[in-house]
Every structure is written in structure tokens, then in C-alpha cells.
Amino acid sequence: xxxxxxxxxxxxxxxxxxxxxxxxxxxxxxxxxxxxxxxxxxxxxxxxxxxxxxxxxxxxxxxxxxxxxxxxxxxxxxxxxxxxxxxxxxxxxxxxxxxxxxxxxxxxxxxxxxxxxxxxxxxxxxxxxxxxxxxxxxxxxxxxxxxxxxxxxxxxxxxxxxxxxxxxxxxxxxxxxxxxxxxxxxxxxxxxxxxxxxxxxxxxxxxxxxxxxxxxxxxxxxxxxxxxxxxxxxxxxxxxxxxxxxxxxxxxxxxxxxxxxxxxxxxxxxxxxxxxxxxxxxxxxxxxxxxxxxxxxxxxxxxxxxxxxxxxxxxxxxxxxxxxxxxxxxxxxxxxxxxxxxxxxxxxxxxxxxxxxxxxxxxxxxxxxxxxxxxxxxxxxxxxxxxxxxxxxxxxxxxxxxxxxxxxxxxxxxxxxxxxxxxxxxxxxxxxxxxxxxxxxxxxxxxxxxxxxxxxxxxxxxxxxxxxxxxxxxxxxxxxxxxxxxxxxxxxxxxxxxxxxxxxxxxxxxxxxxxxxxxxxxxxxxxxxxxxxxxxxxxxxxxxxxxxxxxxxxxxxxxxxxxxxxxxxxxxxxxxxxxxxxxxxxxxxxxxxxxxxxxxxxxxxxxxxxxxxxxxxxxxxxxxxxxxxxxxxxxxxxxxxxxxxxxxxxxxxxxxxxxxxxxxxxxxxxxxxxxxxxxxxxxxxxxxxxxxxxxx
Amino acid sequence: xxxxxxxxxxxxxxxxxxxxxxxxxxxxxxxxxxxxxxxxxxxxxxxxxxxxxxxxxxxxxxxxxxxxxxxxxxxxxxxxxxxxxxxxxxxxxxxxxxxxxxxxxxxxxxxxxxxxxxxxxxxxxxxxxxxxxxxxxxxxxxxxxxxxxxxxxxxxxxxxxxxxxxxxxxxxxxxxxxxxxxxxxxxxxxxxxxxxxxxxxxxxxxxxxxxxxxxxxxxxxxxx
Numbered sequence: 001x002x003x004x005x006x007x008x009x010x011x012x013x014x015x016x017x018x019x020x021x022x023x024x025x026x027x028x029x030x031x032x033x034x035x036x037x038x039x040x041x042x043x044x045x046x047x048x049x050x051x052x053x054x055x056x057x058x059x060x061x062x063x064x065x066x067x068x069x070x071x072x073x074x075x076x077x078x079x080x081x082x083x084x085x086x087x088x089x090x091x092x093x094x095x096x097x098x099x100x101x102x103x104x105x106x107x108x109x110x111x112x113x114x115x116x117x118x119x120x121x122x123x124x125x126x127x128x129x130x131x132x133x134x135x136x137x138x139x140x141x142x143x144x145x146x147x148x149x150x151x152x153x154x155x156x157x158x159x160x161x162x163x164x165x166x167x168x169x170x171x172x173x174x175x176x177x178x179x180x181x182x183x184x185x186x187x188x189x190x191x192x193x194x195x196x197x198x199x200x201x202x203x204x205x206x207x208x209x210x211x212x213x214x215x216x217x218x219x220x221x222x223x224x225x226x227x228x229x230x231x232x233x234x235x236x237x238x239x240x241x242x243x244x245x246x247x248x249x250x251x252x253x254x255x256x257x258x259x260x261x262x263x264x265x266x267x268x269x270x271x272x273x274x275x276x277x278x279x280x281x282x283x284x285x286x287x288x289x290x291x292x293x294x295x296x297x298x299x300x301x302x303x304x305x306x307x308x309x310x311x312x313x314x315x316x317x318x319x320x321x322x323x324x325x326x327x328x329x330x331x332x333x334x335x336x337x338x339x340x341x342x343x344x345x346x347x348x349x350x351x352x353x354x355x356x357x358x359x360x361x362x363x364x365x366x367x368x369x370x371x372x373x374x375x376x377x378x379x380x381x382x383x384x385x386x387x388x389x390x391x392x393x394x395x396x397x398x399x400x401x402x403x404x405x406x407x408x409x410x411x412x413x414x415x416x417x418x419x420x421x422x423x424x425x426x427x428x429x430x431x432x433x434x435x436x437x438x439x440x441x442x443x444x445x446x447x448x449x450x451x452x453x454x455x456x457x458x459x460x461x462x463x464x465x466x467x468x469x470x471x472x473x474x475x476x477x478x479x480x481x482x483x484x485x486x487x488x489x490x491x492x493x494x495x496x497x498x499x500x501x502x503x504x505x506x507x508x509x510x511x512x513x514x515x516x517x518x519x520x521x522x523x524x525x526x527x528x529x530x531x532x533x534x535x536x537x538x539x540x541x542x543x544x545x546x547x548x549x550x551x552x553x554x555x556x557x558x559x560x561x562x563x564x565x566x567x568x569x570x571x572x573x574x575x576x577x578x579x580x581x582x583x584x585x586x587x588x589x590x591x592x593x594x595x596x597x598x599x600x601x602x603x604x605x606x607x608x609x610x611x612x613x614x615x616x617x618x619x620x621x622x623x624x625x626x627x628x629x630x631x632x633x634x635x636x637x638x639x640x641x642x643x644x645x646x647x648x649x650x651x652x653x654x655x656x657x658x659x660x661x662x663x664x665x666x667x668x669x670x671x672x673x674x675x676x677x678x679x680x681x682x683x684x685x686x687x688x689x690x691x692x693x694x695x696x
Numbered sequence: 697x698x699x700x701x702x703x704x705x706x707x708x709x710x711x712x713x714x715x716x717x718x719x720x721x722x723x724x725x726x727x728x729x730x731x732x733x734x735x736x737x738x739x740x741x742x743x744x745x746x747x748x749x750x751x752x753x754x755x756x757x758x759x760x761x762x763x764x765x766x767x768x769x770x771x772x773x774x775x776x777x778x779x780x781x782x783x784x785x786x787x788x789x790x791x792x793x794x795x796x797x798x799x800x801x802x803x804x805x806x807x808x809x810x811x812x813x814x815x816x817x818x819x820x821x822x823x824x825x826x827x828x829x830x831x832x833x834x835x836x837x838x839x840x841x842x843x844x845x846x847x848x849x850x851x852x853x854x855x856x857x858x859x860x861x862x863x864x865x866x867x868x869x870x871x872x873x874x875x876x877x878x879x880x881x882x883x884x885x886x887x888x889x890x891x892x893x894x895x896x897x898x899x900x901x902x903x904x905x906x907x908x909x910x911x912x913x914x915x916x917x918x919x920x
Contacts (some may be wrong), residue, residue, distance in 0.1 A: 035758045042756030085866045161865055280756045282869075407865040407873065478863040479844070480875075482854055572827055572879055573857030580886035581878070583860055587888050 015274065036278070043280045043524040045272045053265030059100045059118035060127070068129045069201045070260040071097060072137040072208050074267070077287040079141060080294040082528040083148060083331055086285040087164045089277065092145055094267045094284050101138050102170045111175045113139075113184075132191060135183040139173065140212030143181050146172035147218060151335035162331050162405060168275040173650050178216040185213045193194055198378070204257070207250045211295070214243045221302065222339050225350030225471070226309050237306050244299045251292035258288065294330055301333035305340060305641045308349065314361035316642055317341075317348065323643040325402035325409060326650050337403040342396065345543050354399075355392045365534055366462075366507045367455045368512060368527050371440035372431065380438055387423075387430055391460070394419040398467070414585055420464035421589050427457040444510045453510045458503055461591070462538075465500040468586060469493055477686030481582075483677055484567045486691070488558040488579055488600055490549050497546045499592045508535050537635045544628035547621045548658060548688055554617055555691065557608055563672030564693060618662060625658050653685035659691035667693065728779035729786075729818060731825060736770040738908045744784035745775065750753050752808035754843075765789045765805055771833075772802070774825045776809070776818050785810040788822040792830050795837075798892035802830035802838035807849075820852055827856070827879070837885035841867060841874040853877050 015024065037043045063071070075095050082091035092098055100118045108115025116139060118130065149165035149172060157163060173181075189209050196202035221240070267284055271277075308320050324337060343350050348357045359373065367373055372384055394416060401412035406535060431454045434440040444453045472493040475481055481489050511532045518524040557563045567575045579597045586594050632651050660680065670693055677691040684690050716892055723827060746762060766773055769791045776786030786809035795801035804826060809818045841864065842849045850860075858877040868875035880886050 035760045037758040037760070040756070040758060042750065043758055158865075200741045280869075405865040408864045411862065480860040480863060482859075485859075568855060570855075570857030571824065572831070572881060577880045577886060578857065578859055581880045583862075583887055584886050588891065 036280070041281075045277050045281050048269050048273050048281060049564060050268060050270050050273070051265065054268040054270055055265075057096050057265040057268070059097055059130075060121065061130075062127050063130050063134070065129060065196055065199055065201045065205070066133045066260060067263060069205050069208075069257075070135075070263060071095070071134060071266060073203055073257045074262075074287040075141050076208055076211070076295075077135060077292065078285075079145060079148075080290040080292075081285045081287055082145070083163060084290070084294060085162075085164075087279065087282065088145065088149075088167050089272055089275075090269075090282045090285045091287070092141065092271065093168065093170070093271050095132060095138075096266055096268060096270075097138050098142060099271050101135070102142065102172070103172060105176075106170050111171070113176055113180050116173070116176070128191065132184075133188040133209075136181070136188040137205075137208060137212065139176075139181045140185050140209070140216065142173045143176070143178060143424070144212065144215045144218075146174050147215070148332060148335075150174075151332065153337075154335070154339070156338045156400075156403065157331060157335045158405075158408065161408075163335065166279070168277055170275070170335055182213060182216050185209050185216075189213075200256075204250065204253050207246050207253075210246050211243065211250070214239075216247075218336075222336060223343075223350065224306075224340075226306075226311065227349075227351045228311055228313075237303065237309075240299065240303045244296070244303060247292065247296050247299050251296055254291055262337075270526065298330040298332050301329050302336070302642065303332070304646075305337065310642055311349075314357060314364050315529070317357070318361065319647070320642050321399060321402045323646050323650070327646060328406070329403075331405075334403045334405070337389070338400055342399060354396055355388060358392050359388065359397050362459050363454070364527075365531060366459055366511065368511075368531050369518070369524065370441055370455045372434060372456050375434075375438070375440060377438055379609065380434060380440070381432055383433075387456075390426070391423055394423060398463075406474070407478060410471055410478060412470050413474070416466045417464060417471065417586070418588065420460060420467060424457060424460045424464055424591070427460045428454060431456050444506070444513050445547060446506070446509075450584040453506075453513075455507075455510065458507055458510075462500065462503050462507070464589075465496055465503065465592075466588070469496050469500065471585065472496070473687040475690060479679075479681075483679065483691065485578065485582065486559060486565075487553065489582065490552045490556065491600060491603060492583070492595065494549045494553065495592065495595055496545065497542055497549060500542050501546060503540065504535055504539050508532065509541065511535060529678070533635070537632065539661075540628040540631040540635075544625055544632065544654060545687075547624040547628070548654060548661075551618060551621045551625070551658065551661055552688060554614055554621075555661055557604075558611075558614060558666035559677060559691065559693070560604075561608055562666060562675075563668050564666070564670060564675045564677055565691075566672065621660065625654070629655055650685075654688065655681055657685040657688035657690060660684050661688065664690050664692040700769050727813075729813075729816075729821075730777045730779045731821060732775055732777070733829075734766060734770050734775055735771035736766060739786060741775060742766065745773075745787045745789070748784060748787055748810060749789070749806050749808045753806060757806070761805075762789075765791055772826055772829055773892065774822050776813075776822060778813070782907045785813045786818045786822055788819075790826045790827045792833055792835055796889040798889040799882075800834050800895065801838040802827070802835040804838065805841040819849075820856075823852065823856065829848055831881060836880075836882040838879040838881065839876065841876050843868060843870075843872045844875055850875065850877075853879075866873055 035043075036045070038046070041047055046548060075092065075098065078091040078095065082088055093102070097118055101116050101164070104118075104120060105111060105116045118135065118138075145167075149167060152159050152163035152165040159165060175352075189206050190204050192206055192209075221341065228236065267287075269284060272279075272281065311317060311320070320602050321341065329337070341349060342354065346353050347353055352360070363370075363373060372380070375381065375384075397412070397419070401409055401416065404412055431452065435442075436453050442453045444456065445451075472489060475489065511528055515525060515528045515532070518528065526612065556565065576597045579600060583594055629651055633648060645666045660683075674696060675693045676696050678694050680690040680692050706897060734745070736742075742762070746757075751756065766789065772788075772790035772792060774788050775784050775785065778785050787806070788804065789806040790802060790804045792800060792802045804823065807819055807822060809822075827835075830838055838858075840853065840858075842853065844850075844863070854860075854877075856879060858879045860875045861878045862876040864874040866872070878885070884892055
């Protein structure tokens with residue numbers, strides 16, 4: 001039953017003042033931006049004009065093998081253009097076969113495979129290539145889209161920003177069993193082999209169908225258990241390697257595929273007119289934007305993900321996760337990674353639960369034999385359990401930040417750092433209580449004094465500092481700082497690295513003290529030596545960062561004194577306000593104390609080294625950087641074979657930055673009147689872009 | 697009531713605030729540019745402004761977006777005109793609202809200058825006028841987003857003291873990342889909102905109340 005509300009609407013509207021905006025609490029600016037506006041040529045999808053070919057496109061038309069190949073190839077490529085930040089409506093769903101099949105499925109009574117048709121009328125002729133082969137391609141493609149959209153809804157990556165799952169209110173075959181679609185695809189492969197064996201297009205079409213068939217099994221890979229230790233993986237990685245070969249072979253056919261004649265009207269903006277669409281008018285994204293490189297990248301990512309099968313200790317997982325975050329990946333791999341790493345049952349890789357993993361990570365680093373973990377006292381056990389539960393929640397968030405896009409990673413870390421700061425306070429009070437009330441002594445000698453070692457607190461502090469250091473360095477990587485800010489930002493991060501080195505040296509001393517005390521217990525000695533190895537590795541990493549940061553600072557001070565870099569005069573702000581704004585993120589952090597602007601000014605005002613001194617310091621720093629990189633590479637190459645090459649490439653980029661800074665930095669006699677700086681990033685580490693002096 | 701609230705900020709919409717002269721790229725003769733706040737009743741100016749922005753910016757905006765900005769913050773919308781032809785050749789559209797209830801945050805939503813008039817500092821002038829007006833209205837900071845590839849815009853804002861606070865992944869419909877730029881104006885801008893006292897601005901509270909009353913009145917008399 002309908003009600004005519006015209007008069008009521010006019011009566012209500014007449015009461016609204018002309019220049020008054022009425023803002024509903026359910027409506028905000030973002031929604032306003034997306035509101036459709038009738039008559040607006042950029043927003044009104046009703047104003048889309050379709051060509052004759054689009055209007056009269058006939059899905060029941062008999063197609064040749066080449067035509068079916070063109071449609072299949074363009075459709076599969078469209079999936080990857082969709083996943084490259086486009087929407088379904090301008091990629092996969094703009095394909096008329098996909099639209100028609102989905103419409104028939106969605107409006108069908110039972111929503112089953114029988115309703116997945118391109119047309120509902122009787123076909124006048126035998127049309128197996130379209131009705132069976134092409135249909136199975138479309139079915140496989142849409143099932144894959146459904147999986148991808150599901151991953152976006154799952155929340156491991158950002159909806160819209162990473163994957164836009166909006167499907168114009170169409171169900172993407174979610175009610176059809178993958179096994180049914182697999183049978184359709186298998187039938188098509190057999191049919192093609194029997195009937196078109198010597199046709200060149202047959203092989204390529206079979207490759208497309210094979211890829212789609214493999215994609216139907218993707219979820220199986222997410223659930224594979226990767227136990228810690230030497231247990232063999234109950235899964236053959238060769239399946240994925242075989243898939244990669246097919247994908248690479250398909251990519252090799254690109255020139256041929258690009259020469260296939262297009263079928264006019266097969267891709268159309270018409271779906272934006274016909275179906276529920278809350279987006280502005282969007283032009284179609286050509287399938288040719290994808291050359292199957294994304295497909296290959298995705299499959300390579302999947303193979304690389306399974307390198308974790310060689311893990312033997314918690315640090316392997318940490319290196320694996322860190323390594324994943326250091327490199328760009330296909331968005332689908334980013335969506336799958338956390339599902340593979342952190343399972344629904346609360347376990348890491350289907351094996352130990354996160355809490356157990358966290359404890360083993362702490363014990364394996366600096367808490368081995370710590371009373372906090374070994375005490376049988378019920379009260380301590382209870383308090384520790386509460387603390388570890390809190391820490392686990394935050395640790396989980398920390399692990400979930402690594403698969404995010406590079407912009408989001410930094411934002412996630414900014415949130416997490418505050419939690420780690422609170423946890424550090426809790427850890428310290430817990431350990432002091434253990435020492436004072438329960439007389440659990442765990443001491444080290446610090447400058448001739450016996451002080452509590454506080455291993456729990458040290459671990460949290462070390463983690464917090466590593467997050468803070470990452471936040472600042474990632475700012476360089478994301479190009480957030482202007483060159484005139486470089487000095488203050490490197491100076492700030494140097495302060496944090498210095499603190500990190502102090503805490504790591506303290507941890508090292510603690511382990512050495514324990515080693516001395518337990519030298520007659522070989523079992524303990526082995527474990528403690530493993531811990532020591534990890535700490536030495538971390539020390540090498542932060543010493544390398546320290547030296548590179550000092551190198552940048554020395555160069556920046558020269559550039560400033562030569563007036564090649566100057567702080568501009570701002571009409572509404574000044575250097576102090578800018579400095580404070582940058583420090584805002586860490587404002588509430590208690591330890592280490594945050595430097596003030598006057599601290600920075602004092603540093604800037606301190607005596608600068610002469611050019612000779614500068615050169616000699618640079619040589620010392622280069623030596624230190626090289627030594628520490630050698631230590632890092634030798635330990636990383638023994639990383640149980642997990643992402644070795646990527647680890648080495650990552651470390652080598654630091655070396656390239658060192659060379660770049662030395663070659664392109666300030667030289668004697670330069671001045672601001674003649675020279676300016678240009679930032680060079682390509683080929684250098686994102687944390688240490690190179691400032692090149694160039695003539696104005 | 698609403699009209700008075702929104703219009704009392706406007707000094708004299710029909711009179712230009714500032715007039716500047718410079719040679720236009722395509723015409724060697726000196727061109728005079730006048731700057732004024734938007735007159736919300738001037739439909740042709742609003743239309744011209746919309747056209748200018750629509751041609752210039754990659755994002756499509758509906759009438760609701762314009763209404764949202766222009767009706768609530770007409771004082772923060774400036775227009776640059778070719779004084780000779782009276783043609784609107786540049787505009788800036790902004791707003792000023794409490795952010796997390798703790799600081800007053802200005803936002804530059806749109807800025808456009810007609811191609812033939814670019815390179816003469818018109819955009820810079822418009823931004824300055826808008827920020828100065830925001831400062832008068834108690835802004836603690838000003839924010840905006842711009843494409844990472846828009847070097848000219850980034851340079852313009854950074855020369856005024858804007859800092860890149862965040863990089864936003866594939867923020868625009870054309871797939872480009874954006875930088876979120878913030879200009880810190882007061883001490884409140886450099887303190888985390890968690891540690892700030894809530895804003896106590898009766899004008900803001902009153903404005904919100906007016907809107908809510910009107911909304912409630914409309915909803916309560918609605919029978920559908």
C-alpha cells in the first residue's frame with residue numbers, strides 16, 4: 001500500500017528557512033559527499049548515455065572460441081583491476097555476462113546453480129562455448145570476487161580504502177557451493193580439450209579456468225597448521241608453485257591477448273543506471289590496466305607466506321611478520337596474512353595460542369628463568385596472569401598492524417604505543433611488588449650498585465621504544481617531514497635509539513649475569529645463549545640505526561650552517577609550534593622524557609665540528625654501519641630460510657643510504673645562495689632518504 | 697533567528713575586502729582582483745563558485761556539500777573576482793567546528809582558481825583570508841587534505857606553516873594518496889585531545905541546539 005506524501009512534504013518544506021541547513025545526527029558530511037543529486041552530470045547515474053551496442057547487447061549470441069577467450073581474459077583481469085582500488089561496478093560487474101548471470105541468480109527463486117544463466121529464453125542454437133565454458137569462467141570469477149569481498153568485510157584490511165566490496169546489492173553467488181562451480185569448470189576444461197585440442201586459444205582458456213579452479217580452494221590454504229619445530233608441513237607447497245607457473249605462462253601470452261578484437265558493448269556503464277548504486281558516476285576501468293602482474297605477485301606472496309613452515313622459535317615469527325610489513329604486497333595477500341597468522345581459535349598459525357606465544361617470545365628474549373614466570377606463588381601467578389592477559393590483547397593489536405597498508409601501519413602504531421606505555425607502568429609496579437612483598441630477587445649490577453633487573457618491564461619498554469622509533473622512521477618513509485624538519489626528527493629519533501641501546505645493554509648484562517650464575521647447568525646455558533644471540537642481533541640493528549642517524553644529523557647540521565636548508569618564516573606559525581606539534585604523539589609518554597624545544601635549540605646551538613672533524617666522524621660512522629650490517633646479514637642469513645632474500649635486500653638498503661648520504665651531502669665551500677637540496681628516495685632506504693645538494 | 701546567527705559575521709559582502717593588481721598571463725594589461733566574503737543570498741555567485749570548483753577539482757560534490765559549507769560558514773567562504781568583468785575567478789570554501797570537543801578546528805574544503813589567473817598568488821590570498829577569519833573566530837588549528845602529487849598546493853600550504861600529519865592511502869577517487877595537512881595555531885593544537893579541557897563555547901553550543909530543535913520539531917510533526 002502506498003501513501004501520497006507530496007502535500008505533506010511541501011507543507012513541511014515550506015517551514016524550513018531558506019538559508020538553514022538541518023543536520024540530522026544520522027547524517028554527516030561524508031554521506032553528503034556521496035549523496036546523489038538529480039541533474040548533476042557527475043553524480044546522477046540516470047544521465048549516463050549508452051551506445052547502441054550496449055543497449056542491444058545479446059548474451060545469448062553464439063561466440064567463437066577467440067571471443068570467449070577475450071571475454072574470459074578481460075574478466076579475470078578485471079578482478080585484479082577491481083582489487084587495485086576500483087569498484088566492482090566499473091570492473092567485473094560492468095561485464096554484461098557477469099551482470100546478467102548475477103541478475104538471474106539474484107532474482108531466481110532458489111538462488112542455485114540452475115538460476116545462474118546468461119539468458120532465460122530458449123537458446124535457438126547449440127551454444128556450449130557460451131552456455132557452458134564462458135558460464136563456468138563467470139561462475140569461477142564471481143566466486144573469487146565473493147571470497148575477496150568477504151575478506152574485505154572480515155576487517156583485516158580496510159573496506160573501500162583497500163578493497164571496495166560494494167556489489168550493488170547483488171549477492172555474489174555466496175549460496176553456491178564451491179564444489180559445484182569446480183565441477184562446472186572441470187567439465188569446461190575437458191570439453192575444450194576434447195573439441196579444441198589443437199586450437200591455440202584452447203590452451204590459454206584452459207589456463208584461465210585452471211587458475212579459477214585453484215582460487216576456489218584458496219580458503220584451504222588459510223587454515224593450514226604451521227607447528228613450531230621440525231614437524232613437516234601437512235601440505236605440499238608444489239600446488240602453489242604449479243599455480244604460479246600457470247599464471248606466469250598466462251602473463252607470457254599478454255601480447256596475443258591484447259591483440260584479440262574487443263566485443264563492443266560487452267563492458268558497459270549501464271549497470272550503474274540499472275541497479276542500486278549509491279556512488280557517483282564512474283568511468284569504466286579498462287581491464288588492460290592489469291597485465292597479470294598483480295596475479296603473479298599475489299601467488300608469489302602466497303608461496304612466500306609458507307616460508308614460515310621452517311620456524312623453530314618465536315623470533316622467527318616476529319622476523320616473518322616484520323619482514324611482511326617492510327615490503328608492499330598485493331592487497332589480497334594483506335587481507336589473507338592476518339587470517340593465516342592469527343586464527344579464529346586464538347592461535348598463532350593454528351598452533352600455540354597468542355598468550356603462549358607471547359610468553360615464549362618474552363622468555364626467549366630476556367625473561368628466561370625470571371621469577372615472574374617461574375614462581376609457584378598463587379598470588380604472583382594470578383597477578384602475572386592478569387598482566388599477561390592485558391599484554392596479550394595489545395600484542396595482538398600490534399601483530400595486526402603489520403598487514404595494513406603503509407599509511408595505516410603508522411596510525412596503528414601511534415595508537416598501540418600509548419597502551420604499551422601504560423603496560424610498562426603496570427609491569428614495573430608488579431615487579432617491584434614481587435621484589436618487595438614476595439622477595440623475588442632478580443638483580444643486576446648497575447654502575448657498582450645492585451638494582452632490580454626488572455625483565456618484564458625491560459621487555460615492554462624495549463617493545464615500546466621499537467614502536468616509537470618505527471613511528472618516526474615511517475614518517476620519513478611516508479614523506480611526512482619537510483627537509484627543514486629533518487634535523488629535529490632525526491635528533492628526536494636519536495634520543496629514542498640511545499634509550500633503546502641502553503635498555504638492550506642492560507638486558508645483555510642481565511643475561512650475562514645469569515649465564516655466569518648457571519654455568520654448570522648446560523640446559524639453561526643453551527637457552528640463555530640463544531637469548532644472548534637475539535639481544536646481540538638487536539644491538540647490532542639499533543647501533544646501525546644510531547650511526548646512520550648520526551650521519552644524517554652531521555650532514556644536516558652542515559647543510560643548515562651553510563644555509564642550504566633554512567626554516568621558512570611562517571605567517572601563522574613558527575618553528576617552535578611545529579616542533580611541539582611533531583612531539584604531540586608522544587606527549588603523554590612518561591619514559592623516556594620527551595625533549596623540549598629548548599633542548600633542541602640547545603643542541604642546535606652547540607659547537608659544530610669543523611669540516612675536517614666532520615669528515616673524520618663520517619669515516620668512523622661508516623665503519624660502524626658496515627660492521628653492524630655485516631653482523632645483521634650474517635645472523636639474518638641464518639634465519640631458518642625464512643624470507644632470507646627480502647631480509648638481505650632490506651638491510652642492504654641501509655648501506656645504500658649510507659653511501660648516498662656520503663656522496664651527495666654537504667661539501668666544503670657550498671652555500672645556500674648557490675645550492676639547494678633535493679630529496680632522493682629511489683634505491684635508498686625509506687628511513688634514510690638522501691639529500692642531494694644541487695645547484696639552484 | 698538562524699539568518700542572524702549566520703550572517704552577523706559578514707562585514708559587507710557586496711564590498712570587496714581587498715583589491716590587488718597584476719598582469720594576467722594571457723593579457724599584458726594589469727588586471728585588478730577583488731576579494732570578498734560570500735553573500736549567501738547571491739545565487740549567481742554560488743552557481744559560479746560551484747562551476748569553478750566542479751571544473752577544477754577531481755572529486756564530484758553534490759549540492760548538499762555546498763549547502764553544508766556555505767550556509768553554516770558563509771564567513772569562511774571567499775570569492776576572488778576580476779574587478780573589470782566581475783567574473784568569479786577564484787574561491788575558497790571552509791568550515792570551523794569543534795574537533796573531539798576539545799579544540800576548534802578549521803577545515804579548508806575546496807580551493808579553486810581559474811586556469812588563466814593562476815600563478816598570481818590568488819590562491820595564497822584566499823587561503824590567508826580564510827585562515828585570518830578562522831583565527832578571529834577562535835580556531836586552534838586548520839586542517840585540509842591534498843593529493844600527494846599536487847606539488848603546487850603542498851608548497852602553498854607548507855609555506856604558511858602547514859605540516860603533513862598523515863598520509864591517507866588512496867584517498868581520492870583517482871587513486872592518489874593524500875596528505876592531511878595541519879596548521880597549528882594555538883597551544884591547544886599541540887596537546888593531545890585527551891589532555892585538553894572540553895571547549896566551552898556558548899556560540900557553538902547554541903548553534904547546535906538551534907539545529908537540533910528544528911530537527912526535533914520537524915521529526916515530531918512528521919507523520920511518515
